[in-house]
Amino acid sequence: MPQDDQSKTDGSAAGVQGAKREGKTGNGEPETKIDCRGEVIGQRLTGYLAPTMKESPADAEVVSHKLMIRAGLIRKLTAGIYSWLPLGLRSLRKVERIIRVEMNRFKAREVLLPSVQPAELWKESGRYEKYGPELLRFKDRHDRDCVLGPTHEEVITDLIRREVRSFRDLPLNLYQIQTKFRDEIRPRFGLMRGREFIMKDAYSFDTDDAAADLSYRDMYQAYSNVFTNCGLEFAVVEADSGTIGGSFSHEFMVLAETGEDALAFCGQCSYASNLEKAKTGDYLTYDEPEAPIVKVHTPNCRRVPELAAFMKTPESSIIKSMLFEVEGGAPTLVLIPGHREINQTKLKNALGGAEPRLASPEEAERITGVPMGFVTPVGAKVKIVADLAIGRMNNGVVGAGLADYHLANAKPGRDFQVDEYLDLAVAMEGDPCPHCGSPMTVKRGIEVGHVFKLGLKYSEAMGATYMGRDGTSSPIVMGCYGIGLGRTVAASVEQNHDKDGIIWPMALAPFQVALLPLQVQNPEVTAATDALYDRLTDLGVETLLDDRDERPGMKFKDADLLGLPLRVTVSEKGLGQGQLELKDRRSREVTMLPLEGAAEAILALRDKALGQVA
Ligand code: ATP
Ligand code: MG
Helix, strand or coil: CCCCHHHHHHHHHHCCCCCEECCCCCCCCCCCEECCCCCEEEEECCCCCCCCCCCCCCCCCCHHHHHHHHCCCEEEEECCEEEECHHHHHHHHHHHHHHHHHHHHCCCEECCCCCEEEHHHHHHHCHHHHCCCCCEEEECCCCCEEEECCCCHHHHHHHHHHHCCEHHHCCEEEEEEEEEECCCCCCECCCCECCEEEEEEEEEEECCHHHHHHHHHHHHHHHHHHHHHCCCCEEEEECCCHHHCCCEEEEEEEECCCCCEEEEEECCCCCEEECCCCCCCCCCCCCCCCCCCEEEECCCCCCHHHHHHHHCCCHHHEEEEEEEEECCCCCEEEEEECCCCECHHHHHHHCCCCCEEECCHHHHHHHHCCCCCCCCCCCCCCEEEEEHHHHHCCCEEEECCCCCEEEEEECECCCECCCEEECCECCCCCCECCCCCCEEEEEEEEEEEEEEEEECHHHHHHCCEEECCCCCEEECEEEEEEEEHHHHHHHHHHHCEECCEECCCCCCCCCCEEEEECCCCCHHHHHHHHHHHHHHHHCCCCEEECCCCCCHHHHHHHHHHHCCCEEEEECHHHHHCCEEEEEECCCCCEEEEECCCHHHHHHHHHHHHHHCCC
């Protein structure tokens, strides 16, 4: 081990000034290396809590969950709640740092808000009732209602209404990186859908709509930079505003087959949308001439495919009629072509907010007076909404309102009335794009970030106003912006792995280099390893030294599993030729490096990989 401390600070040109040794072991073993800011640059594996596992846990369904457990990055405490072990935490911190840089660059100011929030604020915003059981509610010892923050619009709006007085205090953007709790009904996929998770949430405050749009645009750009700098392949899609509310929103999606969200992309123009929201162009056109309505005996034709086969008509000409109950609203009959599904989010938004629920056959019979399962729009006494495609139909097949009969050649407007035509269908692969009509494709993605234009929703409900130049008081225009940090780390694993383990992008890797001495009993091997470890860490290359006295096969397996971008092997054989072995985890390419100048060569590779995304 070189004792020349001067040589250590020589690395300053490479950006890590004053890299130094942390304490002394007295037995000559390489120690944890920290830089001048206290960050760990070099770490040996012995004594670091990095337990690897051969088998995946039984409850792990997706690859990121499996690999993050197996590589010793996280451990489960209980359903949807995970501990971060040292290696995992390093990746999390990297995402955090990348986010901070962009937030600070776009003039967001960092704050830290409490997790425990008084229920009063949620009652003021109206979300105490609306949020549902995902919101964990509890009482303190004085019997006061509290919630554990799933998000912080209420708390931040409360802060702002107290602190912001005039237009001079605006615009303002505040962010935090903090733990959220959502009592998700089905926590799963490890960090992807946890109950407790870490989020970066930012909130912007502006005097008017135009200024709020600029804040939104800045955050959109900041988010694009964040995910680019994380080394992720992502897409930005139009999204539904959900329980957060507000006027428009975009989601940042990491494309991966295991993603929970389906996304529609136009092959020609830039239209991209979450399927929850995706509009369709005129996905069905009917050109048959209209014919008079006729009653047809259709025994045992309860389902669309049977009925279509019996009637010798395509499923798209069958009109499905479904009765929905809407809390606080009138029961509504929803009509949709037979081969299509109703998009629940579109329906909910169309019917005015409350979650519509499909009526049971008994309820439908009670409400419509028609026998169970034979609901018909013809002569119906309830409100009827229909998908846009229904309006283009001349000869539809609908229920006849009695058992075993249907009506053929039914035409909306002539044979039954429709109160409103709406876009209600789930978009499908091949549907025409709503903007340019080209066919759309459907891919899957993981939502890692979400930006919302909130407008006045919270500022009006909670009285967050500012005094304008002319002395009048107006509500502040808000936006909110979230990134799930754990989900981002998991999404990176989901997108970057092979059968042997994780393949970290350089930007998120817990360490940049895995240094593997193969014969730790051989003083020549350890001396060369220690010298390289010192040099690499002095140069600011984050190095994990596998100093364990284990078989080479085991070290290689673990190195592949953990997936640090560069693996450097020091062996008796290599040293005999004055060489080290370098393996690129992603390409699996192996090259021999001359011992002389090896650290500098590795530094250059590290910088090249980081530079590709900067
Ligand atoms: P989802 O639709 O996936 O439930 P959301 O729309 O509820 O997400 P937001 O309220 O916009 O999510 O939260 C911002 C970000 O926080 C999300 O983009 C996601 O990255 C992260 N996030 C949300 N819920 C969870 C969760 N249960 N576990 C981990 N991360 C989450
Ligand atoms: Mg959610």
